Amino acid sequence: MTHIPELLLNDGNRIPQLGFGVYKIPDAETPDAVLTAIDAGYRHIDTAAFYENERGVGEGIRQSGLDRDEVFVTTKVWWNQNGYDSTLRSFDESLDRLGFDSVDLFLIHWPAPKHDKYVDTWRALETIRDEGRARSIGVANFHIHHLERLARETDTVPAVNQVELHPWLPQAEVRAYGAEHGIVTEAWSPLARGRILGNEPLARIAAKHGVTPAQVVIRWQLQLGNVVIPKSVTPDRIRQNLDVFSFELDADDLATIATLESGERTGRDPDDLG
Template sequence: MPNIPQVPLNDGHRIPQLGFGVYKIPEAETVDAVLTALEAGYRHIDTAAFYENEHAVGEAVRRSGLPRDDVFVTTKVWWTDNGYDSTLRAFDASLERLGFDAVDLFLIHWPAPQRDEYVETWRALEHLKAEGRARSIGVANFHTHHLDRLAAETETVPAVNQVELHPWLPQREVRAYDEARGIVTESWSPLARGRVLDDPLLAGLAAKHGVTPAQVVIRWQLQLGNVVIPKSSTPERIRSNLDVFGFTLDADDLTAIDTLESGERTGKDPDHLG
């Protein structure tokens, strides 16, 4: 079993630095995928109400035989449920689907700034944390100006900011902002939905280290200090994505990967959703 680093959060909890994402895995396939991940050694599963597979994630955790406290589970409130009361209702529904008494991390999935409800949504998350049903709370897809507003109008600094982050979009400004405020940066779409893996530069680094391009990118994410949640439904790739602790990228490798930055997103700009 790999010894996955545990990253401290600003609320005293810890999060496994490498996790398993289940976005776009159909619910019928999610139990087997999560069981494969847990058997391989993952102890961090990332789901969301929008993914429509929370029930399967909870079922897989139960079937694994692992103690509930040994598996860090994240879920999220979708932007159409932003708002204080609607967020509380959405959380109750997520918890029921998971079959848990609490989640380890609950996130605002998108700020949806045009709706102007993310501050009230955050206050609902603060309430859930005070109740103990969300052990840690955070945000996803927040630009620094969204975080500035939370800081000005609420009491709690998010534990995590989960953003699209890959070699094309390294999110330097967000990472620096988060680090200065004790917020952990977490990467979704860490492989740019697989599209970045065809880059010849990454193929060359993979050959240099005797690994795959995906392993190079995941290792890069870890060395940046990010929490990273690669996703696959293929057992071989699920295991391969975890096998990234036997090599280290050197300074030249990191400098080379820096040259891939283009600003290209695979998802929406958070200011333009909702």
């Protein structure tokens, strides 16, 4: 069994640094994907209301035979449910679909600043945390100015900020702000939805270490100190994405990857959504 490092969150809880993402996996296929991931050694599953597969995540974990507290589960409130009361309702619905009494991490999926409801949404997350139904709370897709507003207007620093992050978009300023304020950075689309894997410099680094370009990028994420949640439905790739602890990128490798930054996103800019 692969030992996955854990990072300490600012609330005293711990999060496995490498998790399994289930974005775009159909609900009916999710239990098998989750079972494959758990069998490979993953103990961190990342879902969301928007993914429409929370039911499958819960079923896969139950079928695994593991105790609920052996698997770290994250879910999220979608931006069109932002707001205090609507977030509480959305969370109740997520728990019902998962079949759980609580989750390990609950996130605001997008700030949707044009709707101007993310501060009230954050206050709902504080309530859910205080009730013991989410052990940790955090945000996703927050720019620094969104985080600064939470700091001014609320009482809790997010435990996690989950953002699009890959060699084209390394998010250095967001990571630095997180490090300064005790917010763990978590990477979604860590492989740029697979688009970056044909990159020649990454291929050379992979050949040097006898691994795949995907393994290089995941290892890079870990060495940056990020939590990373690659997604696949292919059993071999699910296992391969976890097999990243037998090699280490050296300074030359890291310098080469640093040259790939282009600012390219595979998703929306958070200020443009909503």
